[in-house]
Amino acid sequence: MKRMQTISVQVVQEFSASAERVFDAWLKPDMLNKWMFGRALRDEEVIHLKLEPKVGGRFSFMVKRQGEEIDHVGTYREIVRPNRLVFSWGIAGFSDNENESIVFIDIILNKNSCELTLTHELDAKWAEYKDRSKEGWTKMLGALDDLLD
Numbered sequence: 001m002k003r004m005q006t007i008s009v010q011v012v013q014e015f016s017a018s019a020e021r022v023f024d025a026w027l028k029p030d031m032l033n034k035w036m037f038g039r040a041l042r043d044e045e046v047i048h049l050k051l052e053p054k055v056g057g058r059f060s061f062m063v064k065r066q067g068e069e070i071d072h073v074g075t076y077r078e079i080v081r082p083n084r085l086v087f088s089w090g091i092a093g094f095s096d097n098e099n100e101s102i103v104f105i106d107i108i109l110n111k112n113s114c115e116l117t118l119t120h121e122l123d124a125k126w127a128e129y130k131d132r133s134k135e136g137w138t139k140m141l142g143a144l145d146d147l148l149d
Contacts, residue, residue, distance in 0.1 A: 004123050006122060006123060008121050008122075009119070009120040010120075010134075011137045012118075013145060014113055015144075016148075019083065023081050023105075025147070027053040027079075027085075029049040029051065031147070035147045038063075041140065046061075047064055053076065054076060054079065055077065055079055056075065056076065057076045058074070058075050059072075059073065059076070060092075061073075073090055073091070075087060075088050077102070083108070086103070088101065100123075101122040101126070103120050104120075105117075118141065120133060120137065
């Protein structure tokens with residue numbers, strides 16, 4: 001199998017919340033609905049947030065934006081609470097197993113806080129979306145920080 005060429009987007013966010021709370025917010029639909037998707041973040045309607053939070057488990061986060069349904073899909077590759085989460089990330093109908101992007105979430109403990117580093121590896125063919133992707137993750141992590149404060 002041919003290895004795809006990738007580009008990386010990285011965002012670092014400091015949280016005053018515990019590493020466990022930050023980590024768990026990635027795997028609970030009632031939390032995702034408040035910081036990753038929905039009207040609190042952008043003009044969209046959440047249709048469903050379905051996930052199997054286990055290694056090999058899949059997720060489907062479907063939203064409706066500007067009249068179009070967008071299904072964010074992926075598979076959990078690594079789950080090590082509360083320090084590491086790795087999952088594939090794509091849009092149903094536009095991504096395939098050979099060229100899917102991968103998101104790495106690493107959380108380290110500080111004295112009274114934790115620091116999350118998100119690294120999103122994308123197929124180089126999506127290079128024109130690098131800045132937009134970084135802006136999106138930055139906005140979402142900021143919303144997560146506000147929610148957990």
